[in-house]
Amino acid sequence: QVQLVESGGGLVQSGGSLRLSCAASGSILSINRMGWYRQAPGKQRELVAAITSDGSANYGDSVKGRFTISRDNAKNTVVLQMNSLKPEDTAVYYCNGRVRLEYLPGEYEYWGQGTQVTVSS
Numbered sequence: 001q002v003q004l005v006e007s008g009g010g011l012v013q014s015g016g017s018l019r020l021s022c023a024a025s026g027s028i029l030s031i032n033r034m035g036w037y038r039q040a041p042g043k044q045r046e047l048v049a050a051i052t053s054d055g056s057a058n059y060g061d062s063v064k065g066r067f068t069i070s071r072d073n074a075k076n077t078v079v080l081q082m083n084s085l086k087p088e089d090t091a092v093y094y095c096n097g098r099v100r101l102e103y104l105p106g107e108y109e110y111w112g113q114g115t116q117v118t119v120s121s
Contacts, residue, residue: 001026002026002108004022004024004096004110004112005023005095006094006095006112006114007022008020008115009093009115010117010118012085012117012120013120014085014119017081017083017084018085019082020036020079020080020095020115021078021079022036022077022079022095022112023076025076027102028076028102029099029101029102031073031076032052032098032099032100032107033096033098034050034071034097035049035051035095036049036050036094037094038093038117039092040092049067049068049080051069051070057069066083066085067082067083068080068083078095087120089117090118092116092117093115093117096110096111
């Protein structure tokens with residue numbers, strides 16, 4: 001089984017910072033892409049940030065300039081540094097991984113269970 005384990009969510013004041021981490025484990029041959037999505041009440045799940053194994057990153061428009069994503073390929077871990085947080089950032093944040101498995105061809109997608117981020121005004 002492949003698992004994505006998230007950590008770092010919590011409550012923070014507007015303008016503050018938070019750091020989310022996600023570690024992938026299991027029968028993984030390689031990780032093509034790893035990142036974060038979020039879903040707020042009444043809204044669709046949206047991309048926050050993602051990064052490929054070679055370090056190429058992309059961000060959702062609403063977080064550009066405030067969030068930074070990085071990765072540690074050796075540990076199959078991705079980190080999201082969130083600065084200048086706003087109440088609009090309040091959501092459940094889900095780790096996402098697109099991986100190749102050890103014994104099956106193709107790309108497979110996995111999701112973490114989610115971690116709550118709440119930004120108070």
